[in-house]
Amino acid sequence: MTVLYWISTATAQESAFYLPKAASTLAADVDSTFSFIYWCCAIFFIALMGAMFWFAVVYKDKGADHKTLDLKGHHTLELVWSVFPSFLLIAMFVMGFNGYVNSTISPVDAVQVNVVGKRWDWNFSYPTLGGFESRDLVVPNQEAVRLQMVSQDVLHSFYIPDFRIKKDVLPNRYTSQWFETTDMYEPAEDELFYSYKFTFSDAEPSPSGSEALFSSRGADVKNAVATQCAKDKKDNPSLECTDNPDNVKVGLHQIYCTEYCGDSHSRMLAKVVVLSPEDFQLWVKAQNNFDAETAFAGDVTKLGEYYSSKGGCAGCHSIDGSAMTGPTWKGLYNKERQFADGSSAVADDNYIRMSVLEPQKQVVAGYPAAGMPVNLHKAFGKGKEEAGLSAIIEYIKTLN
Ligand code: HEC
Numbered sequence: 001m002t003v004l005y006w007i008s009t010a011t012a013q014e015s016a017f018y019l020p021k022a023a024s025t026l027a028a029d030v031d032s033t034f035s036f037i038y039w040c041c042a043i044f045f046i047a048l049m050g051a052m053f054w055f056a057v058v059y060k061d062k063g064a065d066h067k068t069l070d071l072k073g074h075h076t077l078e079l080v081w082s083v084f085p086s087f088l089l090i091a092m093f094v095m096g097f098n099g100y101v102n103s104t105i106s107p108v109d110a111v112q113v114n115v116v117g118k119r120w121d122w123n124f125s126y127p128t129l130g131g132f133e134s135r136d137l138v139v140p141n142q143e144a145v146r147l148q149m150v151s152q153d154v155l156h157s158f159y160i161p162d163f164r165i166k167k168d169v170l171p172n173r174y175t176s177q178w179f180e181t182t183d184m185y186e187p188a189e190d191e192l193f194y195s196y197k198f199t200f201s202d203a204e205p206s207p208s209g210s211e212a213l214f215s216s217r218g219a220d221v222k223n224a225v226a227t228q229c230a231k232d233k234k235d236n237p238s239l240e241c242t243d244n245p246d247n248v249k250v251g252l253h254q255i256y257c258t259e260y261c262g263d264s265h266s267r268m269l270a271k272v273v274v275l276s277p278e279d280f281q282l283w284v285k286a287q288n289n290f291d292a293e294t295a296f297a298g299d300v301t302k303l304g305e306y307y308s309s310k311g312g313c314a315g316c317h318s319i320d321g322s323a324m325t326g327p328t329w330k331g332l333y334n335k336e337r338q339f340a341d342g343s344s345a346v347a348d349d350n351y352i353r354m355s356v357l358e359p360q361k362q363v364v365a366g367y368p369a370a371g372m373p374v375n376l377h378k379a380f381g382k383g384k385e386e387a388g389l390s391a392i393i394e395y396i397k398t399l400n
Pocket residue numbers: 119120308311312313314315316317325326327328332337347351352355356359360362363364367368369370371372373376377392
């Protein structure tokens with residue numbers, strides 16, 4: 001018992017092994033139900049196994065003339081061991097059912113976020129705040145958020161361990177889930193590092209520098225807040241602003257897909273970025289005013305990175321030379337490509353353009369023919385199909 005207790009308390013601090021930090025209002029319910037069931041099991045396991053060994057020793061066969069007791073049963077004892085555990089079971093049911101109802105029915109004033117899962121990426125949009133999209137789930141701290149979720153292909157499951165929420169994401173109907181964060185928990189540097197290293201084994205190629213990918217996304221959120229605040233300060237001098245994005249406080253939490261959905265399932269990751277409610281309003285405003293061409297004017301690398309993230313390309317194409325679901329973009333431009341049908345061509349602007357518009361036409365040798373989805377350029381945004389394509393082409397040129 002002491003050992004069990006020691007394990008559970010010692011590891012509670014080491015979120016690596018036991019439950020991760022509880023960061024939503026639903027977490028306390030889930031954790032207390034879990035602990036209750038866990039300790040019931042632990043206590044009964046020890047009591048039952050102890051009794052079994054005790055009886056085996058005390059009542060072992062003591063010789064040929066040793067008569068076994070003629071037991072007829074004991075009604076009171078049987079009643080006690082049936083009724084008492086059934087109260088425990090009822091308690092477990094009530095705790096579980098309460099928790100289920102609380103996590104299913106969202107408060108009416110919750111901020112709605114639409115979540116789309118597709119192999120192998122998550123996309124978030126804010127229908128009631130202007131309809132813009134985001135690669136991160138950015139939410140206001142200590143305010144209810146309702147997720148309306150749907151899949152564009154197979155079954156996925158949306159999982160945020162820190163919030164103790166997990167819900168299937170189905171292709172044929174909406175499912176919903178809500179949560180409210182309890183603080184601005186900022187993970188230590190090594191914890192963030194851990195959550196990335198945790199998902200990718202050393203044997204797997206690094207997905208286009210997963211750490212770099214996040215740091216640029218997190219920085220985007222911080223930048224947007226700082227920039228919008230500086231703009232608003234002109235009209236409202238009393239506004240408290242920081243020009244330095246590093247001073248914008250964010251809380252970070254990992255999102256996983258927890259329903260096996262194909263070979264890159266383990267890379268189907270995203271982040272929750274928690275902002276203070278004031279910063280969240282600034283971020284929303286910045287998203288509604290966002291124009292990539294203006295935001296990244298003169299910086300073709302940033303613009304290309306933006307569209308390759310928005311179009312989902314970065315989930316299948318690395319920029320560091322490692323092969324993922326698709327070939328790496330490193331050293332692609334102007335190189336000779338070999339195709340599955342034996343032909344070859346030089347990867348110029350037209351080739352890259354056609355690779356996106358008609359990916360099945362020239363399939364790179366060694367890769368599946370239907371590996372790259374069609375019509376991806378639509379993800380760049382309405383009216384942004386050409387701008388996005390040419391930004392990516394310029395971006396790929398810089399990767400030589
Ligand atoms: C689901 C995975 C996936 C996504 C998402 C994806 N691709 Fe691909 N891509 C592939 C695969 C697999 C191939 C190789 C087979 C082929 O040539 O069709 C490929 C091939 C390519 C090629 C040719 C590469 C070469 O080495 O010759 C280019 C260029 C390309 N993709 C661009 C893009 C762009 C731009 C996007 C985003 C708009 C994108 N891809 C999104 C999987 C993907």
